[in-house]
Every structure is written in structure tokens, then in C-alpha cells.
Amino acid sequence: MAYWLMKTEPDxxxxxxxxxxxxxxxxxxxxxxxxxxxxxxxxxxRVFIYHSSCKDVGxxxxxxxxxxxxxxxxxxxxxxxxxxxxxxxxxxxxxxxxLGFVEAWPAVLSLARLxxxxxxxxxxxxxKGSRLSVMPVSSGQWQHILGLKP
DNA sequence: GCCAACGTTGGC
DNA sequence: GCCAACGTTGGC
Numbered sequence: 001m002a003y004w005l006m007k008t009e010p011d012x013x014x015x016x017x018x019x020x021x022x023x024x025x026x027x028x029x030x031x032x033x034x035x036x037x038x039x040x041x042x043x044x045x046r047v048f049i050y051h052s053s054c055k056d057v058g059x060x061x062x063x064x065x066x067x068x069x070x071x072x073x074x075x076x077x078x079x080x081x082x083x084x085x086x087x088x089x090x091x092x093x094x095x096x097x098x099l100g101f102v103e104a105w106p107a108v109l110s111l112a113r114l115x116x117x118x119x120x121x122x123x124x125x126x127x128k129g130s131r132l133s134v135m136p137v138s139s140g141q142w143q144h145i146l147g148l149k150p
Numbered sequence: 151g152c153c154a155a156c157g158t159t160g161g162c
Numbered sequence: 163g164c165c166a167a168c169g170t171t172g173g174c
């Protein structure tokens with residue numbers, strides 16, 4: 001089983017929303033590298049849910065892949081902010097996955113804490129200027145993160 | 151709200 | 163294929 005990390009703005013969708021809704025709408029990803037990682041996800045893979053652009057930035061809990069990559073419908077919808085005129089149903093460009101809820105942590109594992117940890121230095125998350133919103137987490141890294149869980 | 155850093159676009 | 167300009171991300 002692989003581990004991943006996905007960013008979300010909690011004002012739009014948080015770990016608490018995942019808890020109450022049970023399944024997430026993970027659409028609107030418009031970055032090729034992030035998309036390719038989503039395409040690599042397998043059923044049951046675990047996903048660290050990271051809260052970005054908010055007061056308490058960091059890992060807030062865990063989800064799991066309950067539906068693997070399929071076309072993100074918003075790319076075909078002219079009304080959607082995620083509309084992509086270069087995409088069509090027979091040639092979809094963007095994908096999404098569905099996540100289920102696994103656990104919400106009692107506190108966020110802060111970005112400052114993650115940055116301070118030499119064991120996690122290789123993660124794109126802690127690298128200066130990185131904006132990647134979906135990334136793999138190696139087994140050494142995820143075991144280490146679970147050890148830091150608040 | 152600021153702004154550094156990034157990925158994408160499009161003219162040439 | 164280069165690269166300047168642009169819009170966006172995301173920490174602070």
C-alpha cells in the first residue's frame with residue numbers, strides 16, 4: 001500500500017468535511033505532475049490530507065483512495081471555473097480520484113515541524129517554492145510522519 | 151495583504 | 163525552441 005499527500009484549502013474542503021461527507025470531491029487539479037500522480041494511485045492507498053492557505057498549515061489527517069482516477073467532469077463544463085476548452089469527453093485531459101475518510105488528527109502536524117525534520121527533507125512539500133499539490137510519500141517518510149502524529 | 155516562486159502560454 | 167509576460171500558489 002502506497003502513501004500520498006494531497007493539499008486542500010480547508011475553507012473549501014477540510015478533513016472535517018471528509019469526515020462528515022465520507023467521500024471527497026477531488027476535482028479541479030490542473031497540474032500535469034499532480035495529475036500523473038493521481039493516475040498512479042491504487043484502491044486503498046492512504047493519503048495524508050494537508051491543509052494549505054489557512055491559519056494552521058500542516059497535515060490534518062488521513063484519507064484513502066476509494067475510487068481510482070477517472071475523468072474530472074468539470075473540465076467539460078463551460079460554467080465551471082475548471083473548464084478546459086482543450087479537453088473533450090473522448091479526449092479527457094484531467095482526472096480526479098475519490099477519497100474516503102480514515103482519521104482526523106486531534107491537532108495539525110504543522111508545516112514548521114515537518115520542515116524542521118531532516119528525515120522529511122526530500123519531500124516536495126518542504127522544499128522552497130514547491131507548489132505541487134499531490135505527491136508521493138516514501139515508506140521511510142510515511143512511517144516517520146506517523147511517528148510524529150499529534 | 152504581500153510577494154517570491156512557480157507553471158503555462160504565446161509571440162517570435 | 164526560447165523566453166517574457168502572465169496568472170496562480172501558498173507561506174508568512
